[in-house]
Amino acid sequence: MVESIAPSPLPAPVATPTTSTISERARARRELIRVLVRRPSFLIGIAVIVVWVVCAILGERITPYDPFNGFFGGHKPPSTAHLFGTDRLGRDVLSRVMVGSRDVLIVAPLAAILGVTVGSFLGLVMGYYRGFVDDVLSRIVEAFLALPVILVALLTLVVLGSSSVVVVFVVGILFAPIVARTVRSAVLSERQLDYVTAAKLRGESGLFILSREIFPNVLGPTVVELTVRFGYAIFTVATLSFLGVGLQPPSPDWGLSVSQEYANMVAGVWWPTLFPALAIASTVVAVNLIADSLQSVLNE
Amino acid sequence: MARFIARRLLLALVTLWLLATIVFIITNVLPNDVGRTILGPFAPQETVDALNERLGTNRPILIRYVDSLRGLVTLDFGDSFVSGKEVFPQVIGAVGRSAKLAGLALLITIPISIAAGLYAARRRDRPADRAIVLLGVTLSSIPEFVTGTILVVVVGVQLGWLPVLATAPATADVLTQIRFLLMPALAMAIVYFGYIARMTRAGTIEVLQADYTRTALMKGLTIGQTMRRHVLRNALVPTVAVIAVQVGYLFGGIIAVEKIFNYNGMGSTMLFAAQHKDLPMLTAGVIVIGIVYMVATLIADLIMAWMNPRIRLEAER
Numbered sequence: 177m178v179e180s181i182a183p184s185p186l187p188a189p190v191a192t193p194t195t196s197t198i199s200e201r202a203r204a205r206r207e208l209i210r211v212l213v214r215r216p217s218f219l220i221g222i223a224v225i226v227v228w229v230v231c232a233i234l235g236e237r238i239t240p241y242d243p244f245n246g247f248f249g250g251h252k253p254p255s256t257a258h259l260f261g262t263d264r265l266g267r268d269v270l271s272r273v274m275v276g277s278r279d280v281l282i283v284a285p286l287a288a289i290l291g292v293t294v295g296s297f298l299g300l301v302m303g304y305y306r307g308f309v310d311d312v313l314s315r316i317v318e319a320f321l322a323l324p325v326i327l328v329a330l331l332t333l334v335v336l337g338s339s340s341v342v343v344v345f346v347v348g349i350l351f352a353p354i355v356a357r358t359v360r361s362a363v364l365s366e367r368q369l370d371y372v373t374a375a376k377l378r379g380e381s382g383l384f385i386l387s388r389e390i391f392p393n394v395l396g397p398t399v400v401e402l403t404v405r406f407g408y409a410i411f412t413v414a415t416l417s418f419l420g421v422g423l424q425p426p427s428p429d430w431g432l433s434v435s436q437e438y439a440n441m442v443a444g445v446w447w448p449t450l451f452p453a454l455a456i457a458s459t460v461v462a463v464n465l466i467a468d469s470l471q472s473v474l475n476e
Numbered sequence: 477m478a479r480f481i482a483r484r485l486l487l488a489l490v491t492l493w494l495l496a497t498i499v500f501i502i503t504n505v506l507p508n509d510v511g512r513t514i515l516g517p518f519a520p521q522e523t524v525d526a527l528n529e530r531l532g533t534n535r536p537i538l539i540r541y542v543d544s545l546r547g548l549v550t551l552d553f554g555d556s557f558v559s560g561k562e563v564f565p566q567v568i569g570a571v572g573r574s575a576k577l578a579g580l581a582l583l584i585t586i587p588i589s590i591a592a593g594l595y596a597a598r599r600r601d602r603p604a605d606r607a608i609v610l611l612g613v614t615l616s617s618i619p620e621f622v623t624g625t626i627l628v629v630v631v632g633v634q635l636g637w638l639p640v641l642a643t644a645p646a647t648a649d650v651l652t653q654i655r656f657l658l659m660p661a662l663a664m665a666i667v668y669f670g671y672i673a674r675m676t677r678a679g680t681i682e683v684l685q686a687d688y689t690r691t692a693l694m695k696g697l698t699i700g701q702t703m704r705r706h707v708l709r710n711a712l713v714p715t716v717a718v719i720a721v722q723v724g725y726l727f728g729g730i731i732a733v734e735k736i737f738n739y740n741g742m743g744s745t746m747l748f749a750a751q752h753k754d755l756p757m758l759t760a761g762v763i764v765i766g767i768v769y770m771v772a773t774l775i776a777d778l779i780m781a782w783m784n785p786r787i788r789l790e791a792e793r
Contacts, residue, residue: 217610318487319494322773324765326728327746328502331758334750335507411619415732418621419747434625438736442641446629453625457618464617 211473221465224458228277235278239271243428251445261447263437269448272428273455279429280417280459283340284409290348291409292402295355300386300394302356303363313356320353326415333421343422347412351405358401362394396474403467407460414456430456477781480788484777488770495766496548497541503755504533504540514557514753553760558752563760566745571727571764574734574741578664578726580657582719585665585672590715592669593676594703597711600681608673616670621732624663628736631659641738660737664729668722675718680711713780713787720776724769 212218236243241258249266252258260269298317302310325347332346366372367390375385416422417431425432430452437448507513511528528534532543547553553563596608615623631637638659648656683689684707692702727742734743742761749757781788 315490316494319491319498322491322495322724322766322769323498324724324728324762324769326731327758327762327765328499330731330746330750331499331755331762332502332506334753334758335503335513335755407617411617415619415621415729418619418732419735419750421750431621434621438625438628441625441628441633444633446633449625450629453622456622457626460617460619461614464613468613 208473212469215469215473217465218469221462221469224462225466228281228455228459231274232278232281235275239268239274241268241271243267243271243275244426251440251448254447260451263433263448264440269451272433273430273451276428276430276433276452276455277459279340279423279427280410280413280431283343283423284347284413285406286344287347287351287409287413288402288405290344291351291405292355292398294348294352295401296359296391296394296398298352298356299359300363300391303360304367304382304386304390310360314360317353317356320350321357323350325350325412326419329412329416330419330421333416338421338424340423343413343416347409347416351408355398355401355405358397359394362397363390366390366393400467400471400474403463403470407463407467410456410460410463414460477788480781481778484774488774491770492548492767493545496545496763499759499762500541500544503759504537504544510755514755548763553763554756556749556757557754558749558757563754563757567742567757567760567764570740570742570745570761571768573739574727574730574743577657577661577733577739577741578723578730580654580661581664581668581726582723584661585668586719588665589669589672590676590712593673593715594680594711596673596677597680597684605677609677612670612673614670615666616668616674618667619732620663620667620729621736623666624660624733624736627659627663657739660733660739663733663736664726667729668726671718671722672715676712676715679714680707683707683711686710709783713784716776716779716783717773720772721769723772724765727765727768 231238244267249262251264252262252266254261258268258270260273263269263272298313302313328350329343329346333342336342372385372389375389380389413422414429414431417429418435420435423429423432425436433452434449434456437445441449504510509524509528510531510533511524511526512519515524515527525534533540551564553567555561556563556566559566592608592612596605599605632639639656641656689702689706692706693699697705730741731743731746733739734741735747738744742765746758746761748754749761777787
């Protein structure tokens with residue numbers, strides 16, 4: 177044991193899992209939120225996401241027109257009656273953009289959660305056990321990273337058929353190795369710390385040390401990774417829908433709408449394409465602003 | 477250095493084998509009946525059996541696996557289900573046409589992003605830096621097809637400055653061809669600007685704080701000399717790595733861009749193959765892009781080892 181230079185009569189304060197530590201954690205969390213809400217980019221991101229979530233939940237109840245049935249009027253440019261114009265079937269583009277967030281806001285978070293769950297489990301195991309397990313898994317992760325995500329998703333969706341469930345699984349599994357790499361490097365620096373050694377000396381099992389000691393301490397990078405993956409999941413799901421293998425008609429999904437209308441841009445009919453495209457852009461940018469603020473606040 | 481390269485090549489071979497195995501699992505293990513997958517649920521059973529017989533997909537899984545690995549070694553990924561021709565030459569041709577587009581995108585984005593990253597790092601936390609970082613986050617999070625759409629609407633349709641299709645007439649000279657490729661390349665360049673600029677900025681900030689930079693400044697070198705002789709070489713190491721990774725992603729994003737601009741490259745070939753369930757073509761496409769990615773990261777590793785001897789020595793140990 178290390179001898180302290182000036183031995184104090186009192187025993188050193190030992191952190192025990194009592195109410196004081198819990199309130200300390202709660203205080204740290206409150207402090208984190210306080211710092212976050214002072215960042216304009218975080219607030220803007222949250223505001224945009226809230227708007228789309230509200231649109232997704234209320235849907236037809238707040239849209240000016242029926243988003244699914246048109247009046248067979250064909251394309252009409254934006255006017256006071258139809259602010260964003262109408263699409264090729266005469267459906268109101270504004271109403272469709274408002275309900276278009278619904279599918280992607282279910283599919284993308286599920287894919288991100290799946291990817292982060294599988295990925296952090298792999299990362300924890302790789303980083304903690306090292307050795308043979310780590311070597312083998314690292315090689316597999318490396319191979320997954322060489323896979324072009326969109327192309328492999330395309331291949332898998334062709335083989336298994338397009339459905340939202342398959343999209344969630346394909347995107348989630350393809351994201352897992354990237355998460356695993358991030359979590360692994362976070363675990364590598366944690367496992368050398370004294371609290372891990374202490375837990376080992378206490379005779380705790382590997383599973384206990386991983387889940388109750390190390391995991392809470394790598395939660396920061398994991399949460400950041402979750403937001404970042406959420407952004408990429410929207411990116412990927414939208415692209416797959418645009419390519420025709422993601423969400424299927426009659427979904428008013430933004431990527432799908434762009435895919436059905438982009439050919440008309442050359443003829444000057446830009447509104448049914450531009451507005452869903454801007455909606456996708458606003459959502460991914462918002463998620464990335466949130467991820468970026470989280471990252472810089474947690475790193476400080 | 478030779479040992480370093482040999483080691484990297486060996487690891488690349490292992491990765492390639494795993495990559496081929498993953499693709500084999502997707503195409504042969506996930507669907508329990510490949511013929512049924514291709515023909516759909518309504519085809520009569522005899523037709524499905526006949527197709528499985530013709531494709532050899534009714535053989536035991538292990539034999540098919542060995543066969544697919546042999547195909548990888550001999551670069552023979554089978555014949556297209558649609559045209560009946562060998563897929564490998566077709567994929568290589570398509571990759572070549574896409575490489576023109578991707579190359580132009582990189583040519584636009586690399587110098588601009590590195591310059592922006594260096595500028596931001598020198599003016600850390602000032603308005604110019606904040607603006608570049610925010611612009612980078614914003615632009616890099618928007619999918620290529622969205623950027624492409626917005627470009628077509630604004631630059632192509634409203635302003636009429638550039639052609640909205642990517643393919644120039646067959647007889648066009650090089651400059652006209654570039655003019656046609658400019659907008660799709662721009663759509664991709666915009667997305668990659670953020671990654672490269674942010675990486676350059678982070679690398680430069682780290683090096684600017686290093687002791688050897690302070691020493692160089694204190695012995696009387698100007699900031700320009702210090703940047704050229706001491707900072708750049710070290711600061712750009714992570715940037716080289718990120719560019720290599722982007723080369724792989726470039727070929728993922730290019731699929732959507734080629735669809736928007738109606739360009740006949742890798743993207744259109746793969747999309748056509750997907751619509752017709754042409755599995756050999758898709759398989760060859762995934763593996764060829766995987767190889768492109770691995771070659772790009774290998775070259776990046778070599779450049780990084782050349783730029784920073786510490787990486788070289790670390791890897792040799």
